[in-house]
Amino acid sequence: MTSSGDGRAYGSRPGTWDPELVEVGAGTPAGELLRRYWHPVARSSDATTRPREIRALGEDLVLFRDASGAPGLLEPRCCHRGTSLYFGKVEQTGIRCPYHGWLFATDGTCLDQPCEPDRGRNRDSYRQPWYPVVEYHGLVFAYMGPPDRQPVFPTYDVFDDLGDDEEVVIIDHFAFGGPTEAPCNWFQTHENAMDAYHVFILHNAISGPQFDPRLDIWPRVDWQRHDWGVTCTQDRELDDGTTLHRVTEIRVPTVRVIPTPTLSVLGRTNNLSWALPIDDTHTRVYAMVRKPEDRPPQGLPVYGEGKSWFDLSEEEHQRFPGDYETQVGQGPITLHSTERLASSDRGVSMVRRQFVDQVRIVADGGDPVGVSYDPADANVSVMAGNFIVGPDTDLAAIPLPESLS
Numbered sequence: 001m002t003s004s005g006d007g008r009a010y011g012s013r014p015g016t017w018d019p020e021l022v023e024v025g026a027g028t029p030a031g032e033l034l035r036r037y038w039h040p041v042a043r044s045s046d047a048t049t050r051p052r053e054i055r056a057l058g059e060d061l062v063l064f065r066d067a068s069g070a071p072g073l074l075e076p077r078c079c080h081r082g083t084s085l086y087f088g089k090v091e092q093t094g095i096r097c098p099y100h101g102w103l104f105a106t107d108g109t110c111l112d113q114p115c116e117p118d119r120g121r122n123r124d125s126y127r128q129p130w131y132p133v134v135e136y137h138g139l140v141f142a143y144m145g146p147p148d149r150q151p152v153f154p155t156y157d158v159f160d161d162l163g164d165d166e167e168v169v170i171i172d173h174f175a176f177g178g179p180t181e182a183p184c185n186w187f188q189t190h191e192n193a194m195d196a197y198h199v200f201i202l203h204n205a206i207s208g209p210q211f212d213p214r215l216d217i218w219p220r221v222d223w224q225r226h227d228w229g230v231t232c233t234q235d236r237e238l239d240d241g242t243t244l245h246r247v248t249e250i251r252v253p254t255v256r257v258i259p260t261p262t263l264s265v266l267g268r269t270n271n272l273s274w275a276l277p278i279d280d281t282h283t284r285v286y287a288m289v290r291k292p293e294d295r296p297p298q299g300l301p302v303y304g305e306g307k308s309w310f311d312l313s314e315e316e317h318q319r320f321p322g323d324y325e326t327q328v329g330q331g332p333i334t335l336h337s338t339e340r341l342a343s344s345d346r347g348v349s350m351v352r353r354q355f356v357d358q359v360r361i362v363a364d365g366g367d368p369v370g371v372s373y374d375p376a377d378a379n380v381s382v383m384a385g386n387f388i389v390g391p392d393t394d395l396a397a398i399p400l401p402e403s404l405s
């Protein structure tokens, strides 16, 4: 925003962000919404007998796996006198603080106090702060919210009933191509999933074909709001008279389903990802991909003359920008007050509005969408995919999976 009439930069006022979208800390309205869901905080392979520092939703934690195989996620600061369990020793039933040897189980209960009479007559009254975790297809998920509101752990139908020759793998390149961690707020990468037009411009017109050439065709785009999230449909008429019907999906709060843009998989998506807000200015994306064991996960974007993101020079990052450059380029936290949203941003606006609605529901004491306390509701049906449909197909009539309609 400028103060001078001819649009020059002199006198520009600093912008601000919308805290209801971006702040993830405990006690903030958006942070309290996020804490009502399970979040992937690490790969299962990160949970070992060597403690590892984890940061999620602005909280520092220590992840380990005890010798019985159970993963644990504890506050690092020992409840005795505060040294870090990062230096702890993992044993059969928990982690032992290196300073005075208190032993904590994965649920924080204190199992041993070797310097106290009878190894801790009152040890039952001590508890190291902890969070519950669940492992699912190679990721460790944590629930960091109020105990009485802990939802059932959701599973996703696209990963059900794996065949003998199939596997699920985790890819944690930011935006399927960059480093694992991006120095920007999570919401600016999350809302990108509803930014249909950037595929045509950024990934194809600006940077050369980073994806399938069929995505070069200008799409007909529409967005739909559901109880649980927002979908975007993009239809491209192909030369042979068929239509590429591409559906992307966002589920409150952090799930994005972006079918492979290389179109190596047609039909319903074979992948789903979560944006993990590490803190207000750092984000990690975990993608879960289902695939035949003997094939690579999916094509990653190519930049310039067939290079990967990591091989680019600084100048090539400028000439062939991708999701990392544009999303990190919005700044550590994008400044919503300076934006000029246009008609092509309708999907982004829908995602933001729905998220803020849920933030306010939680602030008012309610339960947000997408949480269930009934194990019968644990399996979630996903609708995103790349579909080739015939010339006579009524796109509006393609039914949603039952649970989504």
Ligand code: FES
Pocket: 078, 079, 080, 081, 082, 083, 097, 098, 099, 100, 101, 102
């Ligand atoms: S500081 Fe951990 S046992 Fe004393």
Ligand SMILES: [Fe+2]
Pocket: 192, 198, 199, 203, 322, 323
């Ligand atoms: Fe993109």
